[in-house]
Every structure is written in structure tokens, then in C-alpha cells.
Amino acid sequence: MSWVTKTLNSTLGKKLLMALTGLFLILFLVVHLAGNLQLLLPDEGESFNIYAQTMANNPIIRVVSIGNFAFILIHVIWSILLTRANKKARPVNYAVSKAGTNSTWASRNMGILGTVILLFLIIHLRGFWYEFKFGEIPTAVYDGVTYKNVFLIIAEAYSNIAYVAVYVVAMAFLAFHLSHGFASAFQTLGLNHVKYSPLIQKVGIGFAIIVPALFALIPIVMYIQSL
Amino acid sequence: MNLTLKIWRQKNKSDKGGFKDYKVSDVSKDMSFLEMLDVLNEQLSEKGEDPVHFDHDCREGICGMCSLYINGKPHGPLQTTTCQLHMRSFNDGETITIEPWRATAFPVMKDLVVDRSSFDRIMQAGGYVSVNTGGVPDANEIPIPKRIADEAFDAATCIGCGACVAACKNASAMLFTSAKISQLALLPQGQVERKERAERMIAQMDAEGFGACTNTGACSIECPKGISLTNIARMNREYFSAVVSSENV
Numbered sequence A: 001m002s003w004v005t006k007t008l009n010s011t012l013g014k015k016l017l018m019a020l021t022g023l024f025l026i027l028f029l030v031v032h033l034a035g036n037l038q039l040l041l042p043d044e045g046e047s048f049n050i051y052a053q054t055m056a057n058n059p060i061i062r063v064v065s066i067g068n069f070a071f072i073l074i075h076v077i078w079s080i081l082l083t084r085a086n087k088k089a090r091p092v093n094y095a096v097s098k099a100g101t102n103s104t105w106a107s108r109n110m111g112i113l114g115t116v117i118l119l120f121l122i123i124h125l126r127g128f129w130y131e132f133k134f135g136e137i138p139t140a141v142y143d144g145v146t147y148k149n150v151f152l153i154i155a156e157a158y159s160n161i162a163y164v165a166v167y168v169v170a171m172a173f174l175a176f177h178l179s180h181g182f183a184s185a186f187q188t189l190g191l192n193h194v195k196y197s198p199l200i201q202k203v204g205i206g207f208a209i210i211v212p213a214l215f216a217l218i219p220i221v222m223y224i225q226s227l
Numbered sequence B: 001m002n003l004t005l006k007i008w009r010q011k012n013k014s015d016k017g018g019f020k021d022y023k024v025s026d027v028s029k030d031m032s033f034l035e036m037l038d039v040l041n042e043q044l045s046e047k048g049e050d051p052v053h054f055d056h057d058c059r060e061g062i063c064g065m066c067s068l069y070i071n072g073k074p075h076g077p078l079q080t081t082t083c084q085l086h087m088r089s090f091n092d093g094e095t096i097t098i099e100p101w102r103a104t105a106f107p108v109m110k111d112l113v114v115d116r117s118s119f120d121r122i123m124q125a126g127g128y129v130s131v132n133t134g135g136v137p138d139a140n141e142i143p144i145p146k147r148i149a150d151e152a153f154d155a156a157t158c159i160g161c162g163a164c165v166a167a168c169k170n171a172s173a174m175l176f177t178s179a180k181i182s183q184l185a186l187l188p189q190g191q192v193e194r195k196e197r198a199e200r201m202i203a204q205m206d207a208e209g210f211g212a213c214t215n216t217g218a219c220s221i222e223c224p225k226g227i228s229l230t231n232i233a234r235m236n237r238e239y240f241s242a243v244v245s246s247e248n249v
């Protein structure tokens, strides 16, 4: 084994991959949210449709989006490797455990939280990303240019209360995942400092509340608009 | 006080083991937890039964030998060692569940006794400094800022009890290993083997079958010496910088 594979196979190396991919996904969430909030603009989806098509045609965004899929995959696969190794390190559980007195629920259940997020991602990508790429999509014409009218597909989906519920619940799970994951990633990278760590903790909690809440707001508002 | 004890009994390493209930009466609130177990063992001996085996040595909170997972927490309800835990932390009539540390790397030898020699092997892998024999060096010959000396000392207060491993949902030894790496990495005397130490101790930690760190922080909360999570961050920095810069291909 070379030193690179040896390092990535160590417990710390595995965590390094989790932290780096996790932080990239956090960055992605911000960009994704900024784009999605355009769905709420009162222009029948014009800005959103133009934005979606521009992004899809931009070669840099294409590379980043392939990277994004790869990072999700790495994050998921390594989370399975870690969770399995961690279970093996404690094969017999305690009969009585007061883990709640020494750690947060989210920090102890990252695997469960992540699994629900993964299920959501599959539904989400099947519903929108796949449709946008391969589905039959109505078009809209702005300033003489034809665009795919993804806004219509999304508005249609969000008029279904069950679909909206899935989104809102999934965002709650994401919130808990981030409430621990955000600050945890910095600690994994060794970035712990008296001056900055308290700030990172606070920003992490703020991020974990605000970002998923804004994501959840979009389907809720669009559902109300559809009534 | 009168108590019901639910104690893990296991004949040997390969026995399946199970809980057994015991009653102890007339326990004084001023007894330490281990003294309470001594009382129970005396009763058992008088009846000709096998006494409950548990680890202990100094009984003054400095050796790290005592263990026990008491009512769902390592070393019981207080942030201290079991030998320094007193029966006033419990109520009359209470049922107390006592389990051994649970970790693949800490196999149960008998009853509540676990084998913690995996910690020794982590230390042997790199928890030392090269000191040439010769004349005694002058004290304070090497200037070390007070702040750094204090930080190294704080890390060095780890007594190797294993409560961090017992508390961790992953049975991870990161807090212990990071304390041992930190106490040497912070001091000038520890620079010689600095990179090698991080690489070797972490490789040994993994080889022993301890889990990874999810940064839940349970270890530090339950550590009788209050070893801080900043040590784990330092260990990660030590390790990552060691693997990219050492000559160990």
C-alpha cells in the first residue's frame, strides 16, 4: 500500500474525506439555495428558467456538477465504511446507556440522518434533475429565445401536498445533520482554535437552521400559490 | 442504604456472561463505590461464592486502573474515577447497573475486568522521547513558555483509564491517543520523533480495532481528567502534516 492509500484507509483519513466532501456539499447547498430562491420571484418562473438553462450549458458548472455527484458518492460510501467499522469496535452494547447526558442526539445519529437525506436525494434527483435532462419538458420563450420551462414542472410537483411534505421533512433531517456536521468538519480538519471555534459553532447552528428552513419555504410557498 | 446491584458476571474471555442481581444492605453514604463492592465481595466470600472481579489499584484517582460502566455512564454519575465516586451520589433503595467497558479493543477477561493492554501498545508505538543517558541536565535549560508547559501538562494528566473509549459510541481511543501525542508534540523534547510518533501511534490505534471519531464530544465530558477535544484537533493536524511531509513512504 502506498502512503496515500494507507492514509485514506486510516480512521483519520476516512474522516478527512468525510469532512472535505461534507464541506463541499455545504458550499453546494448555498449555491443551490441562491438559485432556487428565484422560484419565488413573481415572474412566472422567467428568472429561474433562464438561470437553470444557463447553469446547465455552462461547461464549468458541468464539471462542478460531476464533482458534486462524485463527492456525494464518496461521502455516502465512506459514511458506510466508517459506520461499519465503528459498529465493529463496539459489538456488545451497554444494557443501560445515558449517552444523552454527554452528547447531542444528532451527533450520535449521523448515519440515520444521512440515510434519510440520501433517500430524499434519490426522490429529488429522479423528480427534477432526471426530468430536466431526459424528460419531456414544456418550453417558454423569453426575448425570442426558447427555454425549457422547468418552473412549470416544479410548480406542478409542489401543488401536491405529499411531495411538499417529503421536502419539508427531509429538510428537518438535513438541519439536524448540519447542526452537528458543520462544526464537526472543522474539528476533523484540525481547525480548533480558542478565537474561532466558538464562532464556527454558532455559524454552524445558524446555517443548520436557516438554510434548510429556506429550502423548505420554497415548496410551502409554491403550494400555497397553487391553491 | 440498601441497594440492588445488577452486575455483569462472566467466567472468562470466552464465556457469554450475563447480569446477576445482588442485594447489599447497610451501605454507608461515605463509602466509595469500590468499598461498597468490597462489602458485597465479603458477603459473597462468606457464602463461598465467587467474588465479583473488578479492576482497581491506587484508589486515589491517579492510576487509571478502576473502570466500571455504572448506570449508563463510565465511572458513574460524576466526572471522576470510580474509586473517587461515593455512595452519597446514589439513593437508598436504588438499583445500580454495573457493566464492564465495552470495546473490541478492551476484551472482558472476567466479570468487570477488561484487558486495556491495547493502550500500552499504542504508547509503545510512539509515546516516548529519545533521551540520551548522561549527566543530569540543568532544570529550565530549555526555555518553554508557561502557557505551552501548562497545555502539555494538561494533556499529560490523562491516566489511561479508558473512560473515553467506554463513553464513545464508536469505542474510539482518539481522546487518549491525542492526549499522549499532544503532551510530547507540544514540548521541545518531543520534536525528534514528532512525525513518526503521530504516524505510528495512530496506525497502532487503528490496528487495535478502536473506532473512528464522530466528534460527539462524549469522551471529554466523561473523562475524569477533563482532557479537552482540542487535543484531538491537534492530533489530526499532527497526523495530516506528518503523512504529507514525512519520509515514511
Ligand code: HEM
Pocket (backbone or CB within 6 Å): A015, A018, A019, A021, A022, A023, A025, A026, A029, A075, A076, A079, A080, A082, A083, A110, A111, A112, A113, A114, A115, A117, A118, A177, A180, A181, A182, A184, A185, A186, A188, A189, B213, B214, B215
Ligand atoms: C447535502 C447533503 C450532506 C451534507 C451537506 C453533509 C455534510 C456533512 C458534514 C459536514 C459532516 C461532518 C464531517 C466530519 O465530522 O468531519 C457529515 C458527516 C456525516 N455524514 Fe453527511 N452530509 C450530507 C449528506 C449525507 C448523506 C447522504 C449521508 C449518508 C448516507 C451522510 C452521512 C454522514 C455520516 C454517517 C456522517 C458522520 C461520519 C462520522 O463521523 O462517523 N451525509 N456530513
Ligand code: SF4
Pocket (backbone or CB within 6 Å): B157, B158, B159, B160, B161, B162, B163, B164, B165, B175, B176, B179, B219, B222, B223, B224, B225, B226, B227
Ligand atoms: S483521556 Fe481521559 S478518559 Fe481517556 S484514558 Fe485519558 S484520562 Fe481516561
Ligand code: FES
Pocket (backbone or CB within 6 Å): B055, B056, B057, B058, B059, B060, B061, B062, B063, B064, B065, B066, B081, B082, B083, B084
Ligand atoms: S483505582 Fe487508581 S484511579 Fe481509581
